[in-house]
Amino acid sequence: MDTGDFERELRNRMKARAAELDGSTPPAPRLTTLLVGVDRPRNRDRKGRFGLAFALVAWPR
Amino acid sequence: MGEAAPVSTRELTLNAGFEELYVDAWPRLYRYVWLFVRNHEDAEDVAAEAVRRALGAWQRGRGPRGDPMAWLFLIARRLVIDRHRRSPIRWLPLSSVDRTFDGSNSLGDSEAAVWFDQLRSNLSPRQHEALLLRYLFDLSDEQIGHLMGLSAAGVRTNLSRAVAALRAHPEVLS
Numbered sequence: 001m002d003t004g005d006f007e008r009e010l011r012n013r014m015k016a017r018a019a020e021l022d023g024s025t026p027p028a029p030r031l032t033t034l035l036v037g038v039d040r041p042r043n044r045d046r047k048g049r050f051g052l053a054f055a056l057v058a059w060p061r
Numbered sequence: 062m063g064e065a066a067p068v069s070t071r072e073l074t075l076n077a078g079f080e081e082l083y084v085d086a087w088p089r090l091y092r093y094v095w096l097f098v099r100n101h102e103d104a105e106d107v108a109a110e111a112v113r114r115a116l117g118a119w120q121r122g123r124g125p126r127g128d129p130m131a132w133l134f135l136i137a138r139r140l141v142i143d144r145h146r147r148s149p150i151r152w153l154p155l156s157s158v159d160r161t162f163d164g165s166n167s168l169g170d171s172e173a174a175v176w177f178d179q180l181r182s183n184l185s186p187r188q189h190e191a192l193l194l195r196y197l198f199d200l201s202d203e204q205i206g207h208l209m210g211l212s213a214a215g216v217r218t219n220l221s222r223a224v225a226a227l228r229a230h231p232e233v234l235s
Contacts, residue, residue: 007224009234011196014180018092018197020173026105028087031080034109035116 079119082129083112090133096193111137131204183230188223191216
């Protein structure tokens with residue numbers, strides 16, 4: 001297989017493999033949702049940190 | 062008070078134009094980020110943040126000058142690198158992604174994900190990124206160079222070395 005054929009085959013293979021992953025691609029969120037930041041991991045982290053702070057304050061002594 | 066409506070309408074029109082672009086670009090943007098961070102939630106978060114920043118630029122009249130996809134990729138790439146530098150979470154820089162892999166990735170065991178891992182393991186980080194941008198996302202040498210901070214000739218060198226390296230591993234195509 002010459003380089004040109006190899007490159008073509010590589011491209012096809014790469015696109016086919018990526019297409020196999022497409023089913024796992026989340027749908028595009030609505031722009032308004034995205035801008036508000038609902039359900040973004042960063043917010044989940046924030047909630048997590050707040051929860052930890054609360055737990056430390058409320059921990060029975 | 063009476064002036065609020067036209068501004069709002071203008072914004073809505075602006076956002077509608079952007080939304081069309083973004084909905085079309087989202088799957089590729091998400092895939093691009095995922096191929097480097099290899100974690101679903103992180104990829105979704107970076108892609109969303111990239112879109113949010115892109116919209117901010119768009120509203121300020123600083124939208125893409127060329128291909129919007131390359132523009133979004135550049136924003137996302139900078140985010141990944143930036144977060145890696147300052148986050149306690151082990152974000153993967155695009156240049157060292159080969160050395161770290163988050164095993165918690167829900168897609169990590171799929172045949173396609175394993176194939177991409179195999180591809181990556183045979184290449185340097187630069188070769189790997191250039192190869193994906195060229196063959197998977199169909200960007201030009203100039204666009205890839207702009208994204209990766211390389212000259213077009215540098216991109217071509219990385220690509221030809223990547224292809225040469227992979228030709229020594231025919232199992233990639235098996």
